[in-house]
Amino acid sequence: MTVSDAEQRLLALDPNRSFAVAAPAGSGKTELLTQRVLRLLSTVDAPEEILCMTFTRKAAGEMRQRIIRALQQAAQQTTATTEHQRITLELARTALARDKALGWQLLQTPNRLRILTIDGFCLNLARQLAADSGFGDQVEPLDNPLPHYQRVIAELLLPALEQQTPVGNAVGTLLLHLDNDLNKLEQLLVELLQKREQWLSHLLQARDAKAYLEENLQAAINEILTTAHRKLAPFGSELAMLADFAATQLPDAKRYLKIASCQGMTSLPDGNGDHLDRWLGICELLLTSSDQWRLRLDKNIGFPTDVDGDKSLAKARKNSMTALLAELREVPGLRDTLEDVRFLPYRFYPENQWQALSALCQLLPTLAASLSVYFQQHKVCDFTEITLAALRALGSEDDPSQLALRLDYQITHILTDEFQDTSSAQFEILRQLTAGWQPEDGHSLFIVGDAMQSLYGFRNANVGLFLEARSQPIGQVQLEPLDLTVNFRSQAGIIEWVNEHFPAVFPAEENIGRGAVPYSPTEAFHEAISGPAVNLEAFLDYPDREAEAQRVVELVAEARRENPDGSIAILVRNRTHLPEILSALRRSGHSWQASDIDPLATCMPVIDLMSLTRALLSPADRIAWLSILRAPWCGLDHHDLLYFVTITGENEEQTGFPLLLSQLQSADALTQLSPAGKAILKRVAPVLIQAWQQRQRKPLRCWIEGAWEALGGPDALGSATELEQCRQYLNLLETHDHAGSISDWQSFEKAVQSLYAAPEENADPNLHVMTIHKAKGLEFDTVIIPGLNRKPRNEDPQLLLWQERVSEQGGNQLLIAPTAETGQEKDELYLHLDRERKLKTRQEIARVLYVGITRAVNRLHLLCTIKAGDEPVKNSLLNSLWPAIEADFKARSDTIHWHQHQGDADNDSLALLKLASLKRLPPQWTPRLANTLRSQDMSSNDAPGSQTATPWQAESDSTARHTGTVLHRILRQITLEGIEQWSEQTVVERLPFWEVQLRQLGICETQPA
Missing domain, CATH: 3.40.50.300 (P-loop containing nucleotide triphosphate hydrolases)
Known part of the structure; x- marks a missing residue:
């Protein structure tokens, strides 16, 4: 079967031409990249002349594997079964012939293929020229650079506040702008350091920062106004005449409208900010305040019923405006463009805003330089520093480094995958690598991407760069745009559905500045299958x-x-x-x-363990203490828990934790609690008191783990998976031990948030x-x-x-x-x-x-x-x-x-039922002697989750369900009558009725809830 874009695919294999290929989902871009590499191998003198860059190690590994597999199949004389496989094998045979002629031995030394991630390539560049780039050859990127940002900021800010220097003055100005909130300033600077590749080069290159930024601002404004002018140009004369008419006829009470600025207009204003008032007047004439096309024309916007007694003229103008609006509605993207015009800002910075920006322009280069020095001193870095170091290693387009010149000699062909997710710094690296290239000098650049699949804006990806590369040269290299259209993945039914629906989902027009990408339809290679797709x-x-x-x-x-x-x-x-x-x-x-999909921070056993940690380390953390009294190893019902809420609430300022701890075994508590609550506290209270007495006498993990085991935490688990989750938490806790405590709770909580359940061994x-x-x-x-x-x-x-x-x-x-x-x-x-x-x-x-x-x-x-x-x-x-x-x-x-949904009481009270359901260890539970988590040879029969090792019991489901039903009725009654109609006296008066309802449902007074 011949595919409709076969000609485009063959053209993409021409080694003497450079292309920017748009490859939609399922279009076989990896196979196309593989074929082009094989084609290039038949033309070069060494495989190292070809550089392939991808965004992930997985993608790089897959490309390498495909190339090697094609070469192996060609060597084994494998017979092709499809047309694209036939092309691949033919190219592989030619590449093998070149390999044999020049003695490359690629099948024995596949690492000669230069297939790297972009970050990996940048790291290699920086290390090759460590002296010029300021980058050590032993530096490794950090997984979490945030603490290092904070340290550098603190080391710069605190001394600066005490010094009358330009940096000190800048810090003072920024603090004044932020209401002297040092935490806000730190947060701002952390965000800027994380994305410094976006602003650093601009600030370093600009001699006059204000003039530079205002020039950019005016260019952005002019671009939007030029677009508006282009779309309205066919209607310019009539629109100008009607806008002038409306402005002239505005009543005095409406002269404040922007439409008034259109008086005397004879043609469309130019597409620049000098005439912004008239552009805003046009927008107000055509659109309502909610940015929709006007449907009603009346005297309030300059279309009265008569003009100096001439009703025919007024009617004619109104009809003309109605007809013009009907035409303008059909212009693609015009309404959105006019909305853009309405949101245009000033062209020159107000003084108060510029003071803050000027301070940032003064501070940020110093801060970025301090971070680079810090990284060099501590032999660490972030991924941004790798990219910036690579740029420094390459020099500039006008003054390339010796490394850049050497690479220009070594690299003949560059291929880049997933180009739609390229950042501006990575784009600049590509520009530097190709800076010395000239047309028809034997070099080629081949980029592949799909603007419809650009997902990484939060990682600084700019899809506009891919759109730019398809229309503008990269340095001296003009890429030819190619479009693949055949989808080899999905059946025809899915392709038809996507083609039908997604033109309305994606923007109608391309916008490079905004990264707006219209939908490009595809063709199905596979026929539809029976049933709904x-x-x-x-x-x-x-x-x-x-x-x-x-x-x-x-x-x-x-x-x-x-x-x-x-x-x-x-x-x-x-x-x-x-x-x-x-x-x-x-x-x-x-x-x-699954991997990294099930966060441990949302797993109840881990939440319970973290509450135990907080309670023992933070005496005044009432929520943590109440949480462990509710956890499965204790499981007080809400009546008993209310007693402790009252105790801690009344005495928190005076005694806090010691009072709560003493109340666990007090005579008053034992008389106030239910029989079940008394039995639970008799077991739990000594454990908690002993744990408190052991604080800072043991390593943190041993202390928390010992208390948890003594409380019955492992036996309250429902499965071996939950046990493994608790193990992960305790391992993390051990790494944050600082003299038997946790010195930075915020850092620890973030670390917990980054924990995920390990994949199951026997997963489907x-x-x-x-x-x-x-x-x-x-x-x-x-x-x-x-x-x-x-x-x-x-x-x-x-x-x-x-x-x-x-x-x-x-x-x-x-x-x-x-x-x-x-x-x-x-x-x-x-x-x-x-x-x-x-x-x-x-x-x-x-x-x-x-x-x-x-x-x-x-x-x-x-x-x-x-x-x-x-x-x-x-x-x-x-x-x-x-x-x-x-x-x-x-x-x-x-x-x-x-x-x-068919609403009923049982379903509506589902959330309440979940809250009412209570799992806890039985009163007769006794601790096991074995150390659960440290026993490496624990058999599956002893694992939590087995019948003998999971002694927790669920309280009566019917009790929880009926309690939830009555509670739902009460809440519904409050909603209908209004909360303001209810008081403590109302509750007391209605309590007997609720008790009757519970007894009718079979719930006696002594049952726990």
């Missing part, structure tokens, strides 16, 4: 996501029945969207392949659970994407916003704005950049959805939970898909599988 399911009015999670389990079972050996992937946007799904999978007996090899980002580059027979309407993580307001934008003419421009001074109105430029950031985020979310959907080979299932009549959650995946499916949702189309 894409299944969209909506759960309406469900109080939680349990039903959606259970449906995921059912879909896994259905996929198993259809294709027992097929691969299945459950893909989510964030790990936090998985707890209900993982719980449902566990209940159904499924195991799965065909069931995968991962984030969409992790799934990039993979494919699965069945893909399930639940939680489309899940809320994303909240973004904290930033103290400084900056944007390194790619201009339409090529090149990077830095825009930067600090937040307004404390107590002042929000800054125009800050609001503009914040809007740009949100627009970029929205576009990237659409690309995340595209990547998730295009992992599917045969079946795709999309699930969401939403209230009937509601709009999707802002910035959710469903919100991105909404323009394509909104009509189907509102019409309850049968293209969507609907699940309507």
Whole structure:
């Protein structure tokens, strides 16, 4: 079968030409890269002349493996079974002939193939010229550079505050701007150091920072106005006439409108900021205050019913304006462009904002230099420093280093994969590597990417650079754009669905500066298979996501029945969207392949252990103490727990922890508590008192682990998996031991947040659970994407916003704005950049959805939970898909599988039932002698989770359910009557009625809840 883009694929193998290839999902880009490398091997004198760069070690390994496998198959005279395999083997045979002729012995020495990650290549560059780059040959990148940033900032800031130096004055100015909040200043500087490759080169190159930044600002404004001018130009004369008419006819009470600035206008204003008022007037004339096209024209915007008694003229102008608006609605992207114009900021920095920026421009280069010195002294670095060191090692385009000249001689061909995720610093490295190249000198540059799959804006990736590379030269190298269109992964049914829906999901027009990417349709290589290719399911009015999670389990079972050996992937946007799904999978007996997906910080055994750690280390942490009294090894019911809440609440200021500890065995407590509570405290209190007495007498881990074991923590676990999770926590705790305590709780909590459950040894090899980002580059027979309407993580307001934008003419421009001074109105430029950031985020979310959907080979299932009549959650995946499916949702189309919640008391009180359910060790529990976690030869029969080793018991399910039902009725009553109608007296008066309801349900007074 001949593919429709076969000619483009063959053209991409020409070693004498340079290309920028757009390769959509499933288009076989890795195979194309493999074929080009094989083709280049037949032309070079040494394999080291070819440099391949990718973004991950996995991708580099896969490319190397494919090349070697092709060479091996060619050596073994393997027969091709497909057309693309035939091409690959022919190229491999030619490469082997060159290998034999020049004695390379690639099959014996595959490391001669220079296939590296970009970070790995930069590290090699920096080490090759350690003296010039300021980089030691023994330096290794840090996994967590944050503490080092904080140390450098502290070492610079604290002395500077006491000195009358330019740096000291800059620090003082910034503190004044931030209301003397030193923590805010540290937070700001940490954020800037993390992304210093975006701003450092701009500030170092600019002789006059203010002039440079304002020039960039005006260029960005002019670019938007030029776009508006281009789109309105065909209607310019008529629009100018109608705008002048409207401005002239505005009533005196409305002369404050921007429309008034259009009076006397005879043509469209030029596309620059000198005429911004008139542009804003045009926007106000065409759009409502909510940025929608105007539907109503009246006297308040300059279209009265008569003009000096002439009704015919007024009617004619109004009709002309109505007809013009109808035409303008059909201009692609015009409404969005006019909205952009409305949000344009000032062209020159106000003095108060420039003072803060000027201070940053003074401070930041010094801070960046201090960090570099610190890294050299301590022989550590971050990945940004590696990139910056590589740039220093290469020199500049006008003054290349000896290393750059040597590389120019050594490297003839460069190939770069995943170019859509390139950062500006990495782009600059590529520009330096090709600086000396000339047309037709035997060099070639080959970049491959898919702008629709650019997901890493949070890692400084700039998809605009890929768009720029397809239209503007990289240095002296002009790349020819090539487009692949055939999808070899998904069946035709999925391709058709994506082609139908995604033009509405992606922006209509390309915008290099903003990184906006329109959808490019693809063609299916594989025919459609029977049955629905894409299944969209909506759960309406469900109080939680349990039903959606259970449906995921059912879909896994259905996929198993259809294709027992097929691969299945459950893909989510964030790990936090998985707890209900993982719980449902566990209940159904499924195991799965996953890494870094199940955070231990959300696992109850680890949470309980952390509460125990906090309680013993922090005497005044009442929440921690109450948590361990509720944990399974203790398990006080809420009546007993309330007693201790009252005690600690009344006496916290006077005695705090000692009082709570003494109350655990006090006579007063024993008379106030239930029989079950008394029995529990009789066992637990001595253990906690003994643990407190042993503080700082043992290593931290031994102390906490010993207390946990004595309380019965291991026996309260439900499985060997939970035991392993606790082991991971205790191992981490051991690394943070500082004289029997934890010196930095914030650092420790972050470390706990980074812990993930280890993959199960006997996990199902065909069931995968991962984030969409992790799934990039993979494919699965069945893909399930639940939680489309899940809320994303909240973004904290930033103290400084900056944007390194790619201009339409090529090149990077830095825009930067600090937040307004404390107590002042929000800054125009800050609001503009914040809007740009949100627009970029929205576009990237659409690309995340595209990547998730295009992992599917045969079946795709999309699930969401939403209230009937509601709009999707802002910035959710469903919100991105909404323009394509909104009509189907509102019409309850049968293209969507609907699940309507049927509310009842039992279901509505599900959350309350979970809270009421209480797991705890039985009263007769006694501690085991063995040290649970240190026994390396513990048999499976002794492991937590077996019948003999899991003695915790669940309190009566019926008691919890009936208690939840009555509690739900009470809460519903409060909601209906209003909380203001309720008082303590109301509760006392109604208490007998609730007790009757509980007794009618079979709950007696002595039962614990």
